[in-house]
Amino acid sequence: MPDVDPMVWRLQFTGSLLIIGLLIEAICLFSAKPIAFVLFVAIGGLFLFAGVTVYLFSIVSTPRS
Amino acid sequence: MPLGTTLIVILVLFSAALIGVLVARPAVTATRGGKILAFLVLFFLPILCGAMGISSEMERSKTTAFCLSCHTMEAYGKSLYVDDPSHIPAAHFQNHRVPADEACYTCHTDYAMFGTLKVKLDGLRHVYIYYLGTPPAPENIKLYEPYNNRECLHCHLGARSFEEGATHTADPATLRAIKSNSLSCLSSGCHDVVHDISHLKEAKFWKEKN
Helix, strand or coil: CCCCCHHHHHHHHHHHHHHHHHHHHHHHHHCCCHHHHHHHHHHHHHHHHHHHHHHHHHHHHCCCC | CCHHHHHHHHHHHHHHHHHHHHHHCHHHHHCHHHHHHHHHHHHHHHHHHHHHHHHHHHHHCCCHHHHCCCHHHHHHHHHCCECCCCCHHHHHHHCCCCCHHHHHHHHHCCCCCCHHHHHHHHHHHHHHHHHHCCCCCHHHCCCCCCCCHHHHHHHHCCCHHHHCCHHHHCCHHHHHHHHCCCCCCCCCCCCCCCCCHHHHHHCCECCCCC
């Protein structure tokens, strides 16, 4: 099995979290119900926060090549 | 859906597509330009989307339709159409003394510092009770705290009808008491017909002409 560059793996993981978060937010924006507001902030926001945090962590923790 | 919200949805989907390109082709980030692009796409755009989305959702949460979308609030929405000028919410709504599309929020927000945040947190409590708790019957719903005159005075303070009204000026102490919230506008027996939902069946309703 070929070694995967940790930075590449982190980027893909970050990207996946952000895509999930953004899709949840896009779906919530279609609805005007209070539950959509809660899901937008709690679930969508959580994925976005996690994605951005992992990305920032990955760029500061990966050694320069 | 409002145009602003549509544009935000387009931005969100565009951002997701760009992130998808980076996930599928991470080699793009090997160059200096690719790293800058990755920073914009993985940091700047998601934060921009989140901030714009929250702003849009906050504005939408002020609308009358948003508040009345819960089944429990139906009777309260109906009470806005009672054809009787002594019904304070109905008279305000029908005569556009409050913006009709933000009627609930205009009267039930808190015009103090951090008031909007406070009422949004109260709103979250409503959602929690609605979905995970036992919502009370509409006629048993009570305010968390007595209605503060501050919310009325936000618009009426300084208005001639308020400052020079015969009842308000009959006793010099009355106006001072109203302004200091020691004499309630609503529960003192003066303007006490609010959302009288227990008598909705007998009420006559106004029909809005389109």
